[in-house]
Amino acid sequence: MSTTVGAHYISEKISQVRWLPEKLTQSERFVTGTWDMDTNFVRVWRLYANPYAENVEHTPRCNDKMAIEGDVTGIEFINDDTFAVGCNDGRLSLFNVHRAVEEDQIRRTAHSERLHYYKCSQANAPCTGISVYGTDIATVGEDGRLNVLSANNLRQVKRTIEADSMSLLATSFVNQNQVVTANRMGVIRLFDVRTASDGQPTISFMAASQDSKSSNFVSAMVTHPMQQHILICGSEEGSITVWDMRHLNFPASYLSAHKTSITDIGFHRQDPSKLFTAAEGGEMWMWSDNKHLIDASQTDSSSAWLAGDRLRSLVNVDGILTNIRKAINSFDVHGSRLICGSDSEAVYIINDV
Amino acid sequence: MTEDTVSHFEIGDTLAMRCGNTLTASFVPGGSKLALSAYRPVKWNTPDAPSESAGEEPVLIYMAQETTLYTEPLLRSLLAETNATFATLQVLGQGPKGDAKKTAEYIKISRTYRSIIRCCLEKLEHAKQSPEIQENEAIKQRHADAILTFYAIECLWHLFEILYMQQQHNQLIVTQLLEWTRFHYPNTEDAATDLLLMAEEASECESYWDTLKALIMLGQLDVTRAILSQHRKFNQTAFQTADLVLKSMPVYQDGYAMQKFCSQWEYWHVDLERKLAAHVFATEPELELLMQLVSGSNEHWDAALMKSHDWYEFLPGYLLFTRPACKPFELRIAASNWINRWSGLRPNWEMTQLSRMVMQLMEHDIKLFIYESQKLGDSHWFATHLIDLIYHTGHLKSYFDQQHIDLPSLRFSMIFDYGSYLMTSHNLWQLGIDYLDCCKQEGLAAIELLLPRIPLKSERQAFKIIAMAKERGLVNVEQSICKVLSKRAYSDQRYGNALEWAMRSKDVLLVTAIADFILKHYSNTGVMLCPDVITSIGARMFVSPRLVFLSKYFEFYELYRQRDFLSGAELLINLLASKITPDYFWPSLLIDALPLLESEDPKIFSKETIAILQHLEMELVPLIERNKLNTAKFNNQSSKTVFSDYRVENVEEILDLMRLACARNLSRAMIIENTALAM
DSSP: OOOEEEEEEOSSOEEEEEEOOOSSSOOOEEEEEEOSSSSEEEEEEEEEEOSSOSSOOEEEEEEEEEEESSOEEEEEEEETTEEEEEETTSOEEEEEEEOOSSOOEEEEEEEOOOOOBOTTTOOBOOEEEEEEETTEEEEEETTOEEEEEETTEEEEEEEEEEOOSSOEEEEEESSSSEEEEEETTSEEEEEEOSTTSOOOOSEEEEOOOSOTTSOOOEEEEEEOSSOTTEEEEEETTSEEEEEETTBOSSOSEEEEOOSSOEEEEEEOSSOTTEEEEEETTTEEEEEEEOGGGSOTTSOGGGOGGGOGGGHHHHEEEEEEEOOOOSOEEEEEEETTEEEEEETTSEEEEEEOO | OOTTTSOEEEEOOHHHHHTTOEEEEEEOTTSSOEEEEEEOOOOTTSOOSOOTTTTTSOOOOOOOOOOOGGGSTHHHHHHHHHHHHHHHHHHHHTSOSOOHHHHHHHHHHHHHHHHHHHHHHHHHHHHHTSHHHHHOHHHHHHHHHHHHHHHHHHHHHHHHIIIIIOOOTTOOOHHHHHHHHHHHOHHHHHHHHHHHHHGGGGGGSTTHHHHHHHHHHTTOHHHHHHHHTTSTTTTSHHHHHHHHHHHTOOOOOTTOOHHHHHHHHHHHHHHHHHHHHTTTTTTOHHHHHHHHHHTTOHHHHHHHHTTOSSTTSSHHHHHHHHOTTOOHHHHHHHHHHHHHHHHHHOTTOOOOHHHHHHHHHHTTOHHHHHHHHTTSSSTTHHHHHHHHHHHHHOTTHHHHHHTTOOHHHHHHHHHHHHHHHHHHSTTOHHHHHHHHHTTHHHHHHHHHHHGGGSOOOSHHHHHHHHHHHHHTTOHHHHHHHHHHHHHHHHHTTOHHHHHHHHHHHTOHHHHHHHHHHHHHHHHHHSOOSOHHHHHTOGGGGGGOHHHHHHHHHHHHHHHHHTTOHHHHHHHHHHHHHTSOOOGGGHHHHHHHHHHHHHOSSOOSOHHHHHHHHHHIIIIIHHHHHHHHHHHHHTGGGGGGSSOOSTTTTTHHHHHHHHHHHHHHHHHHHHHHHHHHHHO
């Protein structure tokens, strides 16, 4: 099994990239969102077999595009052909992809009211991250607000919580009722987002850091797809902190990983034994469970990620992309294919990961 | 760059001069923008009235929009991709110099550059057909400009690669030059393909002989033979002989002795001329003409040349039939002869920039070539990358030495300019910084100037810029960005955010100011701002003593709220003794002690009570005295006093209350302590 990498320059700084979900086949389509361009676009791409080049199997071609008001800060799929887009102007949009034989099309089906704004100046605040659970969408922004909306009705915000007096950088659903948010100081808070609750954080804890005298923000968070009590955070200093949500007194594991801040973190969509991390310095690593070392007879609490100091010996690290030199902002894995979007204005498609 | 080094210059504007104004301007550093200022001597007795020309002559101001090719989004990929290649080249250049394997590597780099251009040209051509571009005249024009410029660049780069990049022994360039013209004049080849597809009918086609002639002149013998063989009369002797002539033309192969090749070729040439003299092809006048061209007959070439597009189109073909062993240094003479001949044929011909630059390359006039390449309108993309490549390969070193050109510093300034350009326009800063990184101290200084100028749209972007600054050790930039964001948040009343940015900036004054604000706000209103941030400050509090005080006081505040009075009292005593209490906060702090002192069961021991009393007398009383003095002195500026809150009027009363409370607590505490001892 050899890994091949294809770089495709697409003339845009890419902030988000996601494969279109496919149930049974390898996905051939993906969507991208851009940032820091004169006009920012959401685009849908399709891979076409490339008969000319020897090493590159596929070339992506843009099928459809839609201009959006600001930098795209988050793209998540809600179902097979609807995805939510968080934008720098503090609003959330829903897009629909129409899969066609010839050219796929996207259109905006819903646009929310302003979800994030500064109270004093009434200016728009950027939305910085979104997370999806079923049809619920959580958004966080630089105004420190946490909103929960339903994809069925973007006009009505189900819950707004003044979560923090500082910018929030990332959010993630833990389960249907609980959401974690991370701020610029590395403080992670757990909120109950049911309408009945009082909107106060039930619990808050701080990401570990090498140098306690300087700030260390948490830039990406993800929960384990099977064992949802495992929360993994990537931070400014490039380290990974793992929490067991059942014992929050101290982090379950701590790993120093990249040299630069982690931009995105995520599990393989179908194979939870693989975790991927992307870093500002242009690195993309894969962490995979060292299967033969884990005792199968033990119960679920024996997940390698909660092993504390032994974690190092239980996971293998592979550099999938190194030396890109520019930040990898986002990635997505589907089947055996990984796609990364980068500030080098290229998408990298990696086969056979 | 300081203020003095930016030179001002005068702009000769007639309107301004007539009114006695002087219009001056200076370049805004790091960009292609001008700062304009009008100056007119104004003295104390100059009447403050509208000038005599006011309202009579319209002042015309043209805001020139900066336009470059790179407004075209498709070209961004060219910049991004060449940026990666450029970085590869820099790494390659760090190794030991001058080995043969490396030359191959450099040629590879050169080809990569060219393939990037070609790929981009292809994208542009492809995009040209889309309706979006067809409908918009301006975009269409922009596309056409981009294609024209980069087509010319590719053409020149290719030629440069052939002539100067390879250093082989016995280097023969004619075949490569033929490749070059073939790529840049594809029309003939297209016509030839059509003819080949028509098979037998081809010979009836009107353009049959013209195409063949062009093919011969481009030196494409194999295709010519293939098309000839489709002719209906191909079985006749004349055609057979012609085919044989073309087939038997000697082609130089590597490892052949040069002398031997020359004599073989000479023999073939003489043989052909003899055949022509014997009128072997006389039955087929068109075929004879072809053979005349092959033999290099001047008269026939001149006639055919009238149809060519540019002077260099058929030069390689001509060389093939006249001097097949031509070497780069011989090309110089051949090219200048050829151009004389060509311009002699068309007296009205005006040289375009492209054909002039081709001539300069062929005549080995690199100096002029580089000069011209900077006028191409590609924002020096071509010149920068080419000069960088020349510098790394080192092939032309002796030439530059002879011409007294300091190649390293030329490269340096080109890269510097190009890098600064990218840093300042079209959101290309992430690419530009790589170029400036190659420029040692000057580059670093430019980065330091330009990084903070990038407009900050979001915190995520700010973090990217901060990371860049951190990587290069530019602490100032890092701090100033944090400070800007802190102030922005502060003026927007997001104090938690402002405090965190201030802590990141590690600026003591700024942190102190924001902590002060929070403390004052608390002592005025009793509301603690951004408690969530203050709780999690942790070890970061040591940036500023005021911040230490704030977080410690907050700790007390929390203990008090949780009714943990004993630990609270301990913390309060520590705070009182710490000597970091700001003046304005003394009353608040002491009033906080009041309920603890007055509590039924004593929370504060006798020793601590004495300490409180001591602080009361030693710190607060002199403070009040000083304050009184100040108010007395500046009666009208009472707002400047230390206590601006509601407690000011009653401060004397508070003082008495405190003294009484201390006394009462002292007595209670002493009784309890001594009883406990006795027991």
